[in-house]
Amino acid sequence: MTPTLHIEDLRIAYSRSATQPPAVDGVTLTLPAGELGCLLGPSGCGKTSILRAIAGFEPVKSGRITLDGVVLSSPQVHLPPEQRRVGMMFQEGALFPHLDAARNIAFGLRRLDPAARTDRVNQLLELVGLVGLGSRYPHELSGGQQQRIALARALAPSPALLLLDEPFSSLDRTSRHRIGGDVRDIIRAAGQTAVMVTHDEAEAHVLGDRIGVMRMGRLLSWTPQRHDLAEDSEPVRHRSGDPQPAA
Amino acid sequence: MAALRVRPPGGPRAVGPVWFGLAALIAAAALLPIASLAWIAAGADGGHWQHLVDHVLPVALSNTVVLLAGVAVIVTGVGTACAWLVTAFEFPGRRTLGWALLLPLAMPTYIVAYVYLDMLHPIGPVQGVIRAVLGYDSPRQFRLPDLRSMGGAIFLMGCVLYPYVYLTMRALFASQSRRLLEAARTLGEGRWGAFRRVAWPLARPALAVGLSLALLETLNDIGASEFLGINTLTVSIYSTWVTRSDLAAAAQIACAMLVAVAGLMALEAHGRRHQRFGGSRNQDGMTPIPLRGAWAWAATVATAIPVVLGFAAPAAYLLVDVVQRLMSGQHLTLNLYNGLRNSVGLALGVSTLVVAGGLVVAWTERRVSAASAPSTWLTRAASVGYAVPGSVLAIGLLAPALAVDRAWAWITQSPGLPLMNLGAILVGACCIRFMAMSTGSIGAGLSRIAPEIEQSARLLGETHHGTLKRVHLPLLRPALATAALLVFVDAMKELPVTLLLRPMNFDTLATVLYGEAARGAYEEGALAALAIVLAGLLPVAWLARTQFASHTRRNPSP
Numbered sequence: 001m002t003p004t005l006h007i008e009d010l011r012i013a014y015s016r017s018a019t020q021p022p023a024v025d026g027v028t029l030t031l032p033a034g035e036l037g038c039l040l041g042p043s044g045c046g047k048t049s050i051l052r053a054i055a056g057f058e059p060v061k062s063g064r065i066t067l068d069g070v071v072l073s074s075p076q077v078h079l080p081p082e083q084r085r086v087g088m089m090f091q092e093g094a095l096f097p098h099l100d101a102a103r104n105i106a107f108g109l110r111r112l113d114p115a116a117r118t119d120r121v122n123q124l125l126e127l128v129g130l131v132g133l134g135s136r137y138p139h140e141l142s143g144g145q146q147q148r149i150a151l152a153r154a155l156a157p158s159p160a161l162l163l164l165d166e167p168f169s170s171l172d173r174t175s176r177h178r179i180g181g182d183v184r185d186i187i188r189a190a191g192q193t194a195v196m197v198t199h200d201e202a203e204a205h206v207l208g209d210r211i212g213v214m215r216m217g218r219l220l221s222w223t224p225q226r227h228d229l230a231e232d233s234e235p236v237r238h239r240s241g242d243p244q245p246a247a
Numbered sequence: 248m249a250a251l252r253v254r255p256p257g258g259p260r261a262v263g264p265v266w267f268g269l270a271a272l273i274a275a276a277a278l279l280p281i282a283s284l285a286w287i288a289a290g291a292d293g294g295h296w297q298h299l300v301d302h303v304l305p306v307a308l309s310n311t312v313v314l315l316a317g318v319a320v321i322v323t324g325v326g327t328a329c330a331w332l333v334t335a336f337e338f339p340g341r342r343t344l345g346w347a348l349l350l351p352l353a354m355p356t357y358i359v360a361y362v363y364l365d366m367l368h369p370i371g372p373v374q375g376v377i378r379a380v381l382g383y384d385s386p387r388q389f390r391l392p393d394l395r396s397m398g399g400a401i402f403l404m405g406c407v408l409y410p411y412v413y414l415t416m417r418a419l420f421a422s423q424s425r426r427l428l429e430a431a432r433t434l435g436e437g438r439w440g441a442f443r444r445v446a447w448p449l450a451r452p453a454l455a456v457g458l459s460l461a462l463l464e465t466l467n468d469i470g471a472s473e474f475l476g477i478n479t480l481t482v483s484i485y486s487t488w489v490t491r492s493d494l495a496a497a498a499q500i501a502c503a504m505l506v507a508v509a510g511l512m513a514l515e516a517h518g519r520r521h522q523r524f525g526g527s528r529n530q531d532g533m534t535p536i537p538l539r540g541a542w543a544w545a546a547t548v549a550t551a552i553p554v555v556l557g558f559a560a561p562a563a564y565l566l567v568d569v570v571q572r573l574m575s576g577q578h579l580t581l582n583l584y585n586g587l588r589n590s591v592g593l594a595l596g597v598s599t600l601v602v603a604g605g606l607v608v609a610w611t612e613r614r615v616s617a618a619s620a621p622s623t624w625l626t627r628a629a630s631v632g633y634a635v636p637g638s639v640l641a642i643g644l645l646a647p648a649l650a651v652d653r654a655w656a657w658i659t660q661s662p663g664l665p666l667m668n669l670g671a672i673l674v675g676a677c678c679i680r681f682m683a684m685s686t687g688s689i690g691a692g693l694s695r696i697a698p699e700i701e702q703s704a705r706l707l708g709e710t711h712h713g714t715l716k717r718v719h720l721p722l723l724r725p726a727l728a729t730a731a732l733l734v735f736v737d738a739m740k741e742l743p744v745t746l747l748l749r750p751m752n753f754d755t756l757a758t759v760l761y762g763e764a765a766r767g768a769y770e771e772g773a774l775a776a777l778a779i780v781l782a783g784l785l786p787v788a789w790l791a792r793t794q795f796a797s798h799t800r801r802n803p804s805p
Contacts, residue, residue, distance in 0.1 A: 080437065096449075153434070
């Protein structure tokens with residue numbers, strides 16, 4: 001079982017000025033092991049800031065991020081990104097252009113011996129349906145193939161948590177649906193806990209086990225999507241004046 | 248240096264024969280010295296070559312290789328480390344040091360050699376202070392290693408040539424996608440690992456470009472190497488011609504040197520071909536990470552040291568020297584005044600001709616279809632001079648110039664060498680050497696003018712020439728000014744070509760300084776050196792402004 005993510009009263013601010021509102025303000029959520037949570041909202045609502053804070057690229061002003069009980073971030077603690085066991089799939093993949101697909105996937109597997117590394121790379125190429133394309137460089141792959149390799153690379157070190165930052169935003173609509181469905185199946189098959197950020201409502205509803213709606217740095221709701229989990233809907237703690245959670 | 252490839256509105260070959268002919272003439276002139284060298288070298292008897300192989304080339308070649316290797320190590324280390332620190336981290340003085348690291352570009356290698364030899368002389372100020380601190384009385388008891396050595400030459404050239412690597416690496420690092428480094432961090436790499444496995448391999452093409460430019464400058468150097476006693480290929484060419492008047496042998500050494508040049512150009516071409524992988528297409532460039540405490544100050548000191556060694560210390564020494572001389576009643580000598588007048592005159596003439604020539608070549612390439620290979624080759628051929636060391640260029644032009652002069656004398660039945668004596672050959676050689684600056688700058692300027700603008704002018708009734716005059720030239724003013732400035736300053740400080748091709752009794756600031764140094768009185772040329780450095784600051788200021796502006800746009804302050 002992969003670990004549970006818990007975010008408690010998280011606040012992220014880029015400006016020291018008191019007049020500037022924080023990018024993320026008082027967000028609290030829990031993502032059970034093995035689920036895919038989607039943060040949904042318009043540009044600038046703070047969803048990517050939460051993702052970057054989980055990954056360790058943004059310091060937190062207040063609050064706490066824990067993964068299976070281990071504090072990753074708080075005002076006092078900041079675990080470096082490489083020690084968090086968190087994988088990330090970036091917008092447009094962010095594949096290393098000087099490495100072929102196989103070496104991109106093997107990038108985070110330095111601790112494995114060469115034979116085990118090759119096995120793991122082949123296993124992931126098979127998982128993402130790109131067997132035989134390991135020797136291709138990123139510029140020789142289509143947008144969808146690049147995203148699959150990016151997913152394989154992120155999954156390769158078996159991270160405790162996978163983060164997906166608008167991973168399909170660079171694809172056309174047809175590819176988005178196809179790759180999106182594949183990614184969901186792959187993540188579920190791996191039993192991977194994951195958080196995805198998107199501004200596409202349909203995408204969030206199709207992919208997410210839970211959906212968090214964000215506006216202006218605040219999480220308005222954090223709701224399970226599967227019918228059998230509907231009873232577990234977890235209301236978000238609101239400050240006075242916040243809108244009510246979505247049904 | 249390649250200019251744009253645009254299919255013009257008028258279709259292929261929409262350029263008049265005069266333009267095409269002029270561009271072809273410029274390209275042919277640029278190739279002339281290389282062809283001439285090959286001709287002379289091939290025509291010389293085998294005894295010459297055997298003598299060179301036995302007595303000259305082994306030492307000159309090994310010295311040149313060791314010098315190039317040493318300079319490569321220093322400029323790569325210093326240039327890359329400074330570029331990474333300035334781009335990836337925030338520390339006290341980062342912004343100032345970001346442009347100050349370019350300042351050594353204003354310091355020609357021969358000037359830094361003269362100044363450091365004076366400064367670090369066993370009875371000079373620096374060693375005197377060190378001995379006083381350590382309690383020694385005489386240079387016999389304690390002295391620093393002699394600068395007149397291979398180590399000294401590598402150190403000094405590295406100090407002033409690292410900005411070529413710094414410039415290209417900084418531009419690349421600044422445009423690198425932050426997400427690539429973040430991806431490496433999420434895959435278990437620390438900061439050093441992310442640099443070593445991602446940032447560094449992606450920056451290698453930029454390193455190849457910067458390194459090849461720095462090494463071409465090293466090959467071109469004559470003043471510093473000769474003064475520091477390093478017998479390089481360039482020095483061998485100069486001494487073979489000047490002291491032995493042996494043109495065939497000089498041409499053969501020059502041909503050997505062109506092999507090294509071809510290697511460096513291949514390195515540069517390789518870098519430019521692969522540069523597309525290094526930069527980011529997105530607006531997610533690097534954001535500097537704040538360093539704290541001792542690490543922050545260590546970064547400040549580490550980036551300040553190259554500025555001090557490559558510019559601040561020698562410039563301050565020159566300034567103090569000049570002020571002391573002026574205070575003690577020494578004034579501008581006639582020799583120096585003539586040098587200044589000649590330098591400015593030569594630089595003005597060359598920059599005017601080179602800008603005009605660059606416009607002809609770049610415009611011809613613009614007008615001729617991209618599918619037409621001759622236009623691309625015209626630009627490449629016209630720009631080849633930037634890679635050919637000045638001494639090689641000069642030797643290559645000597646024979647054709649002498650042939651023309653003799654023919655002229657035969658036709659007019661009058662003695663004399665008009666091309667040589669009127670300085671036409673000197674101006675021509677400088678034009679060939681600096682043409683790439685002009686074609687590159689104007690070509691880049693033209694590429695920013697959309698074909699639609701040209702098409703609109705044509706549809707409104709303008710001819711090709713009218714469009715050039717009323718649309719392109721006004722829009723190209725910044726590019727023309729940039730080209731003129733760069734060429735002016737490089738012509739001001741040019742030494743090898745001027746030394747070999749100047750008319751009798753014609754001195755520039757650089758040759759005045761060289762002359763003073765040759766007779767062991769380089770301190771007499773401090774004012775000339777300072778004037779050259781001050782002129783050199785102009786393009787550095789322009790470069791720093793444009794670089795700094797683009798970097799600031801990419802990384803706005805929070």
